[in-house]
């Protein structure tokens with residue numbers, strides 16, 4: 001009886017809770033969505049309509065994978081997030097994760113790929129090691145030596161996801177406002193004045209440092225989109241593939257007949273405001289060489305688009321999910337690999353904003369951890 005009363009009181013309390021989310025990229029959108037589902041009144045601030053603008057969530061393809069070397073905590077989070085993507089497919093009424101698998105290309109003695117495979121198998125997850133020749137048997141036209149395949153991997157389409165979430169959030173009466181001019185732990189100011197909230201969540205990506213001391217660096221990442229229509233129906237089945245040492249990766253997007261090639265290692269410092277989005281001829285050449293090495297029939301493929309996107313990277317490449325000293329909830333520093341975790345991160349930030357215990361231990365993502373101030377580590381592709 002007491003528990004029933006407690007739960008009832010908690011629900012009433014959440015329904016009366018007003019939360020502002022500042023930044024409507026994928027993290028803000030998913031935080032708003034989970035807050036709305038939990039019953040809170042949500043106001044979402046962003047200068048751009050959802051799914052547009054210069055933020056990091058705007059693209060046609062993001063890699064999903066659960067392999068994270070020996071990092072079992074991140075593997076578990078990725079698996080949990082995959083389950084949530086599946087639930088969002090039901091709620092939004094459309095497929096979101098195109099399940100192609102994710103291929104980690106190996107070179108002789110490549111420890112990371114081996115450890116990834118071993119960890120996944122020990123955790124009872126679907127992964128295989130393919131030796132020379134097996135890659136082209138499974139994906140005709142592909143060339144690779146040995147590889148580890150993460151069978152739970154695939155491709156997420158940010159444009160589709162953010163478009164569908166926008167419609168859904170409106171149906172849940174989430175209120176959309178423009179650019180935040182000032183953000184505090186309990187108040188947000190925009191062109192129409194200041195509004196008070198019970199909680200404020202900051203998910204403004206590269207712009208988060210305006211209102212919080214976030215130890216992260218914003219770097220330019222060059223992207224080249226090649227015409228892959230020559231692959232015909234094979235493109236739809238092609239896995240995301242990446243190579244740990246060089247950092248290069250390729251994401252096939254059958255919906256638009258393209259393959260995006262980019263490099264996961266942090267590029268030069270930059271910022272989406274005002275930074276030019278030109279890709280260097282040298283990078284295009286390296287991207288083409290990577291593509292040609294693994295899909296030789298695309299060696300002369302036309303370049304359909306070039307773009308520069310910006311990673312918000314922390315020194316240890318882990319995320320920041322915490323409260324600032326002043327009490328603002330912050331989700332930042334997603335280091336070029338956050339998209340896959342977005343439904344889980346949205347839930348964790350929503351739980352923090354509502355004063356609930358996060359369902360996953362988020363201590364390692366704290367703002368004060370020493371490794372945030374350390375020497376930058378490489379990313380695991």
Ligand SMILES: Cc1cc2nc3c(=O)[nH]c(=O)nc-3n(C[C@H](O)[C@H](O)[C@H](O)COP(=O)(O)OP(=O)(O)OC[C@H]3O[C@@H](n4cnc5c(N)ncnc54)[C@H](O)[C@@H]3O)c2cc1C
Nearest residue numbers: 023025026027055056057063180205309334337338339340
């Ligand atoms: C090139 C590239 C490739 C990537 N590839 C992958 C991948 O394959 N797999 C993967 O899992 N992850 C990937 N990531 C990472 C992932 O895309 C990001 O971690 C994620 O999109 C970050 O989302 P966000 O919502 O934190 O930031 P953003 O999407 O940048 O959103 C921040 C929002 O804040 C808004 N904002 C700015 N100023 C204000 C203001 N004053 N008031 C209100 N709002 C404001 C912006 O308009 C923007 O919409 C990649 C990232 C990049 C850049």
